[in-house]
Amino acid sequence: MAGLNEDGQWIVLMGFLISIAILALMLIVSQATLVGQTTAEGVIEFPKHEIRDLRSEVIRSVHLQTTDAILEDMRLLSLKRNHAIVSVDWRPEPNMTHPMTRVMIRYNNGVTVYEETLLV
Amino acid sequence: MVVRDGATLYTIEGVAAALLMIVTATIVFQAISIYTPGDTHIDDMLLEQLGADALAVMDLPQGQGELTLLEEVVQDWSPDAFDAAFSPLLRERSFAAEDPIQYSAEISYRAGDEVASVTFSDPPGYVATGRDPAVRVTRWVQIHPGHSVPIPHTGRSQVVLLEVILWRG
Amino acid sequence: MVTIDFLVGFTIFISAFIIVVAMVPHPLFAVQSARIDYDAVAYRTGVILVEDPGMPTSPDFPVWEQQIDPGEVIRMGLAVERGSPHILSPAKVDRFFDRDFFTYPDDYQRSLIFGDYPYSFNVTLSHKGTQRSVGPPPPEQFGVVRRVVVVKETSSLIRDGADSAHNEFHLPENLTGDQRLMIEIPCPTLIDRSVEPLFRIDPRTDPLQIEVRNIREYLNVPVNETVVLHEILIARQGITIPFAAYTLEIDEDEVVSLDDTLQTSRMVPGNLTFTLHPVPNPPWRQADTIAITFIFSDNPDGADHQVITYDYGTVFIPPAEPGILEVAVW
Numbered sequence A: 001m002a003g004l005n006e007d008g009q010w011i012v013l014m015g016f017l018i019s020i021a022i023l024a025l026m027l028i029v030s031q032a033t034l035v036g037q038t039t040a041e042g043v044i045e046f047p048k049h050e051i052r053d054l055r056s057e058v059i060r061s062v063h064l065q066t067t068d069a070i071l072e073d074m075r076l077l078s079l080k081r082n083h084a085i086v087s088v089d090w091r092p093e094p095n096m097t098h099p100m101t102r103v104m105i106r107y108n109n110g111v112t113v114y115e116e117t118l119l120v
Numbered sequence B: 001m002v003v004r005d006g007a008t009l010y011t012i013e014g015v016a017a018a019l020l021m022i023v024t025a026t027i028v029f030q031a032i033s034i035y036t037p038g039d040t041h042i043d044d045m046l047l048e049q050l051g052a053d054a055l056a057v058m059d060l061p062q063g064q065g066e067l068t069l070l071e072e073v074v075q076d077w078s079p080d081a082f083d084a085a086f087s088p089l090l091r092e093r094s095f096a097a098e099d100p101i102q103y104s105a106e107i108s109y110r111a112g113d114e115v116a117s118v119t120f121s122d123p124p125g126y127v128a129t130g131r132d133p134a135v136r137v138t139r140w141v142q143i144h145p146g147h148s149v150p151i152p153h154t155g156r157s158q159v160v161l162l163e164v165i166l167w168r169g
Numbered sequence C: 001m002v003t004i005d006f007l008v009g010f011t012i013f014i015s016a017f018i019i020v021v022a023m024v025p026h027p028l029f030a031v032q033s034a035r036i037d038y039d040a041v042a043y044r045t046g047v048i049l050v051e052d053p054g055m056p057t058s059p060d061f062p063v064w065e066q067q068i069d070p071g072e073v074i075r076m077g078l079a080v081e082r083g084s085p086h087i088l089s090p091a092k093v094d095r096f097f098d099r100d101f102f103t104y105p106d107d108y109q110r111s112l113i114f115g116d117y118p119y120s121f122n123v124t125l126s127h128k129g130t131q132r133s134v135g136p137p138p139p140e141q142f143g144v145v146r147r148v149v150v151v152k153e154t155s156s157l158i159r160d161g162a163d164s165a166h167n168e169f170h171l172p173e174n175l176t177g178d179q180r181l182m183i184e185i186p187c188p189t190l191i192d193r194s195v196e197p198l199f200r201i202d203p204r205t206d207p208l209q210i211e212v213r214n215i216r217e218y219l220n221v222p223v224n225e226t227v228v229l230h231e232i233l234i235a236r237q238g239i240t241i242p243f244a245a246y247t248l249e250i251d252e253d254e255v256v257s258l259d260d261t262l263q264t265s266r267m268v269p270g271n272l273t274f275t276l277h278p279v280p281n282p283p284w285r286q287a288d289t290i291a292i293t294f295i296f297s298d299n300p301d302g303a304d305h306q307v308i309t310y311d312y313g314t315v316f317i318p319p320a321e322p323g324i325l326e327v328a329v330w
Helices: A009-045 A050-063 A067-082 B003-007 B009-031 B043-059 B068-077 B081-092 C002-024 C025-031 C033-051 C091-097 C106-111
Strands: A084-095 A100-108 A115-118 B102-113 B112-123 B134-143 B156-167 C074-075 C119-125 C131-133 C143-151 C158-159 C179-186 C206-213 C231-236 C247-250 C253-257 C272-275 C289-295 C304-309 C321-330
Touching: A009 B009, A009 C002, A050 A067, A050 A100, A050 A115, A050 B043, A050 B134, A067 A084, A067 B102, A067 B112, A067 B156, B009 C002, B009 C033, B043 B068, B043 B081, B043 B102, B043 B134, B043 B156, B043 C033, B043 C143, B068 B081, B068 B134, B068 B156, B081 B102, B081 C321, C033 C106, C033 C119, C033 C143, C033 C321, C074 C106, C106 C119, C119 C143, C158 C304, C179 C206, C231 C247, C272 C289
Parallel strands: C158 C206, C179 C304
Antiparallel strands: A084 A100, A100 A115, B102 B112, B102 B156, B134 B156, C119 C131, C119 C321, C143 C321, C179 C289, C206 C272, C231 C289, C247 C253, C247 C272
């Protein structure tokens, strides 16, 4: 069809360009959304307060008389209420200049795994 | 024939372009998840941070070798004293009016191999709508024999979990 | 020549274009990726301030607040030490809000906010009913984080003449103004890791305060005689050293800040407050005992000499009060 008038094609071309522009724009925007969401999620999912609290409570309780019962309290409550596996091992360290206790804390809530060995 | 075709060419091209643009825009906008400040993770994160902060500060000893405020209010079972210390920490703001944060607190404890809970503090007159986004913060509290917590006495020092649910209401 | 066909086609195109443009701004404005970013920066800044003790450039200076040049501060954390979040050091807080020392926004930008993007920000600490802040008030849209903190209190050794327990100078034969009060500060006893960080006294970073209230009664001086503070001697391990980083207040008026003005005798009517300030590179070591002697007489013979130790058993530390630290970024 040699005689076909092609003058109108620039309109459809324009529509095509605009569509591509929208696509590119939204790609960028959704990236920005993702950044904000992952920042917040990263902070929420890392249980910083929980681990700090656990740590200080364990350090306080190894000097008490009923350490094993208290650690069992914490293990069971963590499991049932915070959905985290907490295991604490402790033994006295006699071969030091000051008598100290070696404490091993393991924490796992499925997303975050935390382990620490410390002397108190 | 040719001349008649040409007469509707611009219209056809215009319709085609319009369809193309609208279909693309619709598909694109439906595909991406729109982040609106209403249900932000950021707000939840900040609220959780604030609650954990307030509990941590209340769990600092009041004097060298003394009990912390948190241990004291749990041990004496005084939700009013807890509220008097906790609420101002949550609500005070200097760039805006008071933040209307509500909370409810409960204490979980171990009884043998089971875990049970008792309510510590409920917001007065609040009717749960089930729609307010809430966050949960916890804190370990040590209680000693002679406490007034309404749980079975074990005769030993024990650790209970203070659970606080926070929301804006 | 414009045909009807062209007009119809172009109108359809433009109408569709307008519809699409109208669709775009809605999600764009609702997203406000900048707000997310502001919140993230505010959160990070809050963490640095509340959970980090900060860092100076030189490892010789363990703390940044004693630096003389603001450019020597790498990071301005306010926590007393690593591992004690929420507990802020009063010296760091004072330095941080010192407008004569740091310039807004450059110094804060460099060692607190970080990054190349020129964020505006405001840091406000509400504590004990007062507000201290850095930066202008925020505009309508800003990212904000609120942290609950406590500010550690300054310890003070209080001797009160009206308190019958403080009767060191109440000896029957003692009816003159010839008195020497010596306060011994044993650094190793004070710097004890087993003491809670909220109550630990570290002479390297914390000011130490000695307060003598009702000094006439305390020194057992008769009403018709004047009390004269003749000299203050500061000694390290028993050897007197020159040291001028202290302030002296009498009835809440600062009277002496330089060593030489002390040589002239002064009348002491009521309460005396002595503050020993921490300095970079102090002339004593961690294992030393510092002794501060107040000489209330120029007659060294026959003077009554009393020694009191500055330690956890004798000092008073007011209960720390919670405060709110807010960081706004825009």
